[in-house]
């Protein structure tokens with residue numbers, strides 16, 4: 001069994017504090033592990049790349065890594081700015097596989113970004129799934145074949161909508177999170193490789 | 194599905210590129226290795242088997258194109274994806290001509306990159322599965338052919354009557370009309386269904402590679418041929434050989450193929466010994482072979498050898514009665530695999546499907562339905578989830594135009610789809626239901642350049 005762990009959310013940039021608070025509630029409900037919001041706020045400006053007009057996500061990760069931290073604390077930065085890695089046009093977020101930090105952005109998850117009307121409820125669900133996904137990576141999970149599992153990869157925001165805000169049984173078991181998947185109507189265990 | 198993860202080799206001289214891609218694909222469940230240049234890549238390839246190689250084109254020392262040539266000399270089945278920072282249609286065409294599987298431009302769109310790599314792995318696995326033991330034992334169960342139109346009923350009758358014989362079949366039809374599907378049916382319902390069905394896409398490989406792909410090669414037959422390799426003709430022994438895009442074979446390989454089909458014997462490249470082979474032949478083409486014979490690019494004797502029994506697949510626009518049944522078939526299939534509950538098309542969406550001319554035929558229809566399902570939030574598919582079709586039915590096909598030739602419409606349509614996808618060739622090709630090579634060739638034909 002894995003040692004006890006908990007999650008610290010760090011606000012980066014201008015993401016609304018209320019967004020972070022509902023995220024904390026939602027996340028704590030899914031994980032049944034402690035989740036809190038870090039008191040400090042990170043300014044993303046040093047990670048800004050003027051030629052791409054985007055923020056370098058690895059620079060933000062380094063800022064988070066430089067924070068003093070205790071064992072068993074997984075740190076997820078949550079931001080409103082557009083993230084990139086030099087080889088990619090953009091990323092929704094990123095995380096160290098099995099490492100302690102990850103970052104997720106709401107920027108491309110906003111329905112307005114794909115030309116739909118803004119929808120705070122939809123954005124809240126998408127951000128929850130994206131944060132859960134990056135957290136899963138820090139806990140050592142790779143992408144999952146169960147299409148509704150939070151660990152299945154999403155390249156488009158609409159694909160995030162197809163997932164549940166939960167891990168499948170196999171992913172839940174690996175991370176020591178309660179298995180909420182039994183609540184869902186079908187069991188797709190067979191799909192997990 | 195095979196149990197092992199697909200193996201990926203990433204070759205780039207820049208450390209940050211190797212690190213980013215390696216992290217990305219590791220999360221995706223691939224087994225990833227990296228190399229910082231061509232020489233190192235070849236060394237790694239010598240130690241381990243890979244499915245897909247992603248390589249930068251510009252590297253000091255051996256460049257990506259040269260590396261690709263080296264790899265394909267010995268292992269033509271590895272899918273190679275070339276990466277460049279410079280977008281140009283001509284580089285792409287050159288690379289693809291050399292036999293690359295696909296081409297990506299830096300920085301990558303994560304969605305596009307993942308899809309290209311997934312497709313490449315699927316292709317490699319399909320090829321392996323074609324000859325897998327499982328298939329030999331179960332026989333493959335190909336997908337259902339849907340179609341109630343008279344034209345399709347006739348096709349099904351022809352399949353019924355020819356499948357149980359050993360006759361050679363030539364399947365003709367535009368791209369995406371279902372030629373491969375019909376070929377698989379013929380195999381599955383024929384006397385050789387317990388043998389393998391081995392498919393060769395003759396259009397996708399350069400001459401030298403195709404030759405060793407078809408006939409195999411002896412150890413030491415050329416630099417890099419470090420082991421004996423059986424060709425597809427040998428692997429098809431006891432089963433069916435499916436020669437896709439037969440019209441694209443070069444004259445030299447045509448001669449060798451004709452000899453093999455007539456004598457039922459092959460000689461591996463670099464070998465002298467004859468190896469007996471026994472298979473049924475099914476060919477497919479979307480080219481006008483008679484025209485090719487007149488031009489001198491296709492041999493008449495080979496034509497008569499393969500053209501014993503013909504099945505013509507009509508384009509979808511000539512059998513509109515099939516559009517809705519096929520669309521519903523795919524809706525059900527994709528909804529099931531995605532675990533979605535979308536059961537029907539709205540009446541307006543049905544209208545739209547019927548009005549559209551489907552230049553990419555059934556493949557385009559399948560892609561449109563799959564895409565609509567991904568973005569659909571309601572219980573039924575509405576017109577707004579079929580944006581490309583909605584826009585082009587009102588613009589290209591409803592508006593006034595003096596040139597109504599099929600070519601002019603194709604040109605207009607391709608341009609429109611490219612504009613709508615902001616010249617993202619992968620997306621446009623997917624919407625059009627054709628592969629990227631075909632789209633690049635058509636862009637060249639109509640002199641369409643990226644803006």
Ligand SMILES: Nc1ncnc2c1ncn2[C@@H]1O[C@H](COP(=O)(O)OP(=O)(O)OP(=O)(O)O)[C@@H](O)[C@H]1O
Pocket residue numbers: 336337338339340366367368369370371372373374375479519522555556559
């Ligand atoms: N009548 C049909 N019913 C159901 N599915 C079909 C039908 N016709 C084609 N398809 C599907 O459409 C897709 C394209 O078909 P296929 O690959 O056989 O086309 P093709 O003629 O070989 O095209 P190309 O010339 O581009 O290779 C496949 O997914 C196939 O299963």
Ligand SMILES: [Mg+2]
Pocket residue numbers: 372373437
């Ligand atoms: Mg085909």
Ligand SMILES: [Zn+2]
Pocket residue numbers: 133137143153220
């Ligand atoms: Zn992920």
Ligand SMILES: [Zn+2]
Pocket residue numbers: 144145146149150151152167168169170171172
């Ligand atoms: Zn899972």
